[in-house]
Amino acid sequence: MKKALFSPIILAFVVLFSLMVIPNQWIERFIPPSRVNNAATELNPFMFQGKFIQDKMLEDPRYLPIYGSSELSRLDQFHPSNYFEVNHASFTPFLIGRGGTESLIHFMNFSEHANQLKGKKLVFVLSPQWFQPKGTDESHFVPNYSSLQGYDLAFNQQVDPTLKKMAIKRLIRFSPVRNDKMLATLYKAEVTNDPWIKQKANLIRPFAYFYRNILEKKDLYYTLSGGVPRNRVISQSVKDKSWAQLRKEANRVGKSQATNNRFYIINSQYNKIKSRVPSLKNYKRGASYGKSVEYHDFQLVLDLLKKSGADPLFISVPANGPWYDYTGFPKSGRTSYYKRIKQQIEAEGFQVADFSKHEYDPYFMKDTIHIGWKGWVYVDRAIQDFVAGKPQSNHPVQTLVEATK
Known part of the structure; x- marks a missing residue:
């Protein structure tokens, strides 16, 4: 009986020990090169909470990493991952982020790869709703936290010690x-x-x-076993079209998909909140994104990128003007954010594609907070100019009459 009882335990221990003593280099040899390319649009949390895949991605000049949060998963035909693929760009967007991935999480991720960022072009998408007065909370931080990145930061000698201490003082509260x-x-x-x-x-x-x-070994074994391929349809509808044609097409698609409300919100999302809409009128009176702990956390990101020698482009996404007005969220509480975040970025010498003037641009946003059809067209152009070394410019905002033609 004792032999039968302990044999499985001993066997499990031997197997676990064997897996642990296998050198990392041996495991890496069995990870197919296609694994990195497949991960570019998977938006798999295990990938961006890990290390190996991003290491390999940052080593490869073909990839343009795009950091953000839940907007990255809106993979329509205008999304950068589709647009640049069908137009045979010289680079492949690599998406890193999901809902709740805010500044502190991005800081930990950048810290993990600080020695790979020098001269590296990257895109960072900012969302106004990150900038709540108290900054990120447990509900957003916990699901996106990486123990591997947490321990790597403790042993990290690449990050400036003063910056590291400032980050630790914030992280230890969670x-x-x-x-x-x-x-x-x-x-x-x-x-x-x-x-x-x-x-x-x-x-x-x-x-x-x-x-x-x-934890590092666990990341390697997970990478070896493969991720979960994202089911997405590649659309050729945006191929070889001018920016004017793309905006017109985005208007057409948006108009066909947002028909049951006056906020230019896609029907499928509006249906989820339709019953609560009357109760949401003016519920955000007195709110503001102008003062938030998130500005401090975001500064950690800026400081790390600057000290690492990275070359980032920041995308400043607007609020959905009609919806925010309906909820009573003051205009001043939004404009103070747009102004402050732009100044904060430019003070570090970084570029920002500021789309704050598109609050009322029909079909620029897909729902109450996420960039959508026409918004992606503008982002695609900003990214293309950035990669080509061109300065960011203010592109005209379409009027309601133009958008609805």
């Missing part, structure tokens, strides 16, 4: 970090002069390093 006693101790030792905490951190550092290696 439960995944705070409740991880080993990581929390390492973090506390970075930001305190308490000799006991520093001594304790030195004692657990070897164990933390071993655990960090386990």
Whole structure:
């Protein structure tokens, strides 16, 4: 009985030990090159919470990483992943982000790859709704937090020490970090002069390093096993068309898909909130995106990108003007955000494609917060100019009459 009981346990231990002692280089040899290309549009959390796939992507000049949040998953025919593929661009957009992926999460991700960012062009899409007064919260941080990136930051010697301390002071407030006693101790030792905490951190550092290696190995095995291919249809409707033609086509598609409301929201999304719309009138009175902890977190991102020598283009997405007006969200609470975020970016010498004047541009947004049909057309042009080394320019906003023709 004892032999029958313990044999599976011993076997499991032997298998686990064997998997752990296999050198990383051996595992990497079996990961097919196509794995990186497949991950470009998968939007798989395990990919951007991991390390290996992004390492390989950043090494390859063919890929243009696009960082953002939930808007990246709106893969229509005007989306950069479709537009640049069918028009045979010299680069492939690589999407990194999902709902709730805000500045702190992006900071940890950039920290993981800080030594690969010098001279690297990348696109970073900003959303106004990130800039709530208290910044990101547990509900957005927890699902997007990466233990591997958390431990790598603890051992990271590439990030400026002052910047690292500022980030740790923010990160340690969130439960995944705070409740991880080993990581929390390492973090506390970075930001305190308490000799006991520093001594304790030195004692657990070897164990933390071993655990960090386990997480790295786990990332490799997951990459080896493959991700979940995203089911998307490649549309040729945007091929070889001028920007004017694309805007006209985007208007046509938007007009055909947003027919049951006056906010230019796609029908499928409006149907989800239709019953609650009367109760949402003026419920955002007094709100503002002009003051938020998120500006501090975003500055961490800017500082890291600047110190790493990256070459980013920031996309400033507007609010849906008609919807925000209906909810009573003051115009001043939006314009203060547009002005502040643009100044913050340009103060670091980075480019920004500012689309704040498109709040009332029909079909620029697809729903209450996400960029859509025509918005992607403008973003595509901004990206194309950026990759070509051209400065960003203000493109004309279509009037309601022009858009509805």
